[in-house]
Amino acid sequence: MTDLMIDDAVIGRHGAIKLHGPAGFAGMRAAGRVAAEILDALVPHIVPGVTTQEIDDIVFAEGKARGAIPATLNYRGYTKSCCTSINHVVCHGIPASDRVLRDGDIVNVDVTPIVDGWHGDSSRMYLVGDVPLKARKLVDVTWECMMLGIEQARPGNRLGDIGAAIQAHARKHRYGVVRDFCGHGVGRVFHDAPEIVHAAAPGTGPELRPGMFFTIEPMINIGRPDCKILEDGWTAVTRDRSLSAQFEHSIGITEDGCEIFTLSPKGFDKPPYS
Numbered sequence: 001m002t003d004l005m006i007d008d009a010v011i012g013r014h015g016a017i018k019l020h021g022p023a024g025f026a027g028m029r030a031a032g033r034v035a036a037e038i039l040d041a042l043v044p045h046i047v048p049g050v051t052t053q054e055i056d057d058i059v060f061a062e063g064k065a066r067g068a069i070p071a072t073l074n075y076r077g078y079t080k081s082c083c084t085s086i087n088h089v090v091c092h093g094i095p096a097s098d099r100v101l102r103d104g105d106i107v108n109v110d111v112t113p114i115v116d117g118w119h120g121d122s123s124r125m126y127l128v129g130d131v132p133l134k135a136r137k138l139v140d141v142t143w144e145c146m147m148l149g150i151e152q153a154r155p156g157n158r159l160g161d162i163g164a165a166i167q168a169h170a171r172k173h174r175y176g177v178v179r180d181f182c183g184h185g186v187g188r189v190f191h192d193a194p195e196i197v198h199a200a201a202p203g204t205g206p207e208l209r210p211g212m213f214f215t216i217e218p219m220i221n222i223g224r225p226d227c228k229i230l231e232d233g234w235t236a237v238t239r240d241r242s243l244s245a246q247f248e249h250s251i252g253i254t255e256d257g258c259e260i261f262t263l264s265p266k267g268f269d270k271p272p273y274s
Contacts, residue, residue, distance in 0.1 A: 019211030031120030032261025034113045038062045046126040048103040052084040056095035068113030083110040090236040090244045103129035122262035123248035142220040142245040153258040163200025176225035183215040217248030
């Protein structure tokens with residue numbers, strides 16, 4: 001695509017933003033589809049009474065059936081196949097057999113299956129039973145924030161344009177944009193350059209070029225943007241105990257825009273799913 005393209009076989013994080021060719025796009029399409037299919041398969045199971053460990057078991061089984069392995073399993077000591085973040089949990093909630101979903105909860109499930117060496121990273125919000133309007137609105141706005149950010153992902157724009165679009169929409173609804181966590185480059189490496197900040201000034205940061213792969217995954221809080229990490233070393237929660245929501249897609253910059261690798265084959269991109 002460009003004269004700066006690198007070989008897709010060159011892997012490892014070294015600070016440079018990788019530019020991928022057709023083989024990379026093909027690999028990410030396959031991995032992204034598996035991620036989306038796993039999240040689709042969860043829809044009938046995320047109901048009041050299910051445990052987050054049961055969700056994790058389904059994620060592992062659905063990935064295995066498709067020839068994938070979960071990138072999170074044994075990643076830096078993490079022992080689960082996905083993250084399950086409920087209500088005021090911002091991200092990296094750890095599935096557990098004693099954590100039961102209850103009527104009115106909102107939950108984010110984050111999966112990253114590895115398919116032939118490529119990482120399909122995606123997360124989606126689910127509504128558990130009869131969810132209050134305030135929480136539903138947060139979920140809707142968070143999805144809109146992600147999609148507005150994706151609209152800015154095109155050649156010639158800069159990374160800051162993505163964060164600026166997300167921040168402007170969240171502010172319009174008086175929500176806080178989490179700054180402690182960000183999107184990231186993805187491909188043969190789970191977390192790679194560049195970092196995608198979800199609150200930024202327009203026109204700042206590296207220029208977007210065809211062949212870049214990264215995630216856009218805004219975390220939006222009803223209250224303040226501040227977070228803290230619990231004693232388990234992973235679970236991030238809102239400091240003010242306000243509700244938080246997140247959506248995530250993996251994308252690739254094309255010659256005239258971007259390609260979303262993790263769209264739902266069943267159209268289950270935004271709840272309620274039916």
